[in-house]
Amino acid sequence: MRILTGVQPSGKLHLGNFFSVIRKLKEYQNTTDLYCFVADLHSLTTFSSKDKQKENTYNAVCDFLALGIDPEKCTFWLQSSVTEVTELTWYLSHSISVNHLELAHSYKDKIARGFHPRGGLFFYPVLMAADILGFDSDRVPVGKDQKQHLEYARDIASVFNREVGNVFKIPEPEIDEATALVPGTDGQKMSKSYGNTINFFDSEKELKKSIMSIMTDSAGVDESKDPDKSHIFAIHSLFLDTKGKETLREKFLTPGTGYGDLKKQLLQDTLDYFAPFRRERERIGADPAFVESALKKGKEKAQKTITGVLDRVRNELGMYRF
Numbered sequence: 001m002r003i004l005t006g007v008q009p010s011g012k013l014h015l016g017n018f019f020s021v022i023r024k025l026k027e028y029q030n031t032t033d034l035y036c037f038v039a040d041l042h043s044l045t046t047f048s049s050k051d052k053q054k055e056n057t058y059n060a061v062c063d064f065l066a067l068g069i070d071p072e073k074c075t076f077w078l079q080s081s082v083t084e085v086t087e088l089t090w091y092l093s094h095s096i097s098v099n100h101l102e103l104a105h106s107y108k109d110k111i112a113r114g115f116h117p118r119g120g121l122f123f124y125p126v127l128m129a130a131d132i133l134g135f136d137s138d139r140v141p142v143g144k145d146q147k148q149h150l151e152y153a154r155d156i157a158s159v160f161n162r163e164v165g166n167v168f169k170i171p172e173p174e175i176d177e178a179t180a181l182v183p184g185t186d187g188q189k190m191s192k193s194y195g196n197t198i199n200f201f202d203s204e205k206e207l208k209k210s211i212m213s214i215m216t217d218s219a220g221v222d223e224s225k226d227p228d229k230s231h232i233f234a235i236h237s238l239f240l241d242t243k244g245k246e247t248l249r250e251k252f253l254t255p256g257t258g259y260g261d262l263k264k265q266l267l268q269d270t271l272d273y274f275a276p277f278r279r280e281r282e283r284i285g286a287d288p289a290f291v292e293s294a295l296k297k298g299k300e301k302a303q304k305t306i307t308g309v310l311d312r313v314r315n316e317l318g319m320y321r322f
């Protein structure tokens with residue numbers, strides 16, 4: 001079983017990224033053939049400067065290593081270091097119509113929010129299909145917002161298999177309903193683009209600021225609070241088992257605890273939960289030689305796999321090889 005996933009290095013990691021996908025990867029690398037990469041080609045759709053691109057990429061790589069991705073157990077690489085994926089993107093682009101790409105929610109949303117409709121943004125799903133199909137992936141864990149991109153990958157693979165040659169595995173999306181849409185501090189989907197994130201590698205001061213900004217209703221200390229309508233409860237639940245959730249639920253329902261205290265508890269649990277990762281993050285961030293050697297190892301493994309798939313594709317397309 002090969003599991004593959006990627007995350008864009010477009011800012012700091014938040015609880016939505018962690019609980020929907022990243023948390024599972026540590027276990028997968030012990031039990032399956034895990035492929036995981038930092039999607040720095042995709043992040044060019046939101047390019048601002050070369051310094052920012054470099055910084056974000058380095059940080060994302062360090063974040064993953066600190067969160068337990070082990071380059072000995074999993075194939076972990078930087079997307080742009082395996083250039084074969086861009087060649088595959090071109091081959092795949094002939095298996096999807098412009099009309100179909102125009103229906104992409106992420107493309108339409110970005111245009112609606114004032115982004116220039118550039119070719120790269122339009123082509124995003126095709127590059128993502130190449131990421132997935134180029135490595136014979138069986139399953140792809142993602143958040144709910146990536147569901148349509150997975151459908152594109154499956155459609156493109158089916159069209160190619162039918163019209164050109166039977167080359168690709170059809171990948172299955174893996175979307176956990178319980179964590180499919182982690183809410184942000186304002187109750188909308190937690191997302192970098194909405195400025196409502198809780199970033200677990202932030203300084204304690206910044207973390208406190210984000211958690212204290214979680215929106216609440218006006219229930220006072222002496223009133224009962226509805227846990228099912230509270231963003232604090234929804235976020236805190238991510239850290240808790242069934243018993244812990246029940247205890248917290250009681251605390252909400254029983255008058256006597258204010259939202260300020262409930263937020264303080266969430267802050268403390270967040271700090272405790274991520275303490276080992278935060279220490280590891282500091283150590284790895286200061287060791288560029290380790291980071292580089294991890295990426296080199298992953299690049300070699302990833303290149304080997306995609307080359308095998310590309311050979312099948314080139315062969316079916318009759319590309320002249322010498």
Ligand code: ADP
Pocket residue numbers: 007008010016017018020021141142143144145146179180181182183184189190191192193
């Ligand atoms: P963002 O929306 O903050 O830019 P990304 O697009 O970088 O996040 O998401 C990386 C991964 O984390 C994707 O698989 C995405 O579906 C998942 N993800 C992001 N935000 C959430 C969320 N609020 N709830 C659940 N999953 C999420």
Ligand code: TRP
Pocket residue numbers: 004005006007008039042127128131132140141142146149
């Ligand atoms: N589009 C994904 C996101 O924004 C990142 C990504 C790129 C990805 N290629 C992928 C995820 C391949 C899974 C598989 O989160």
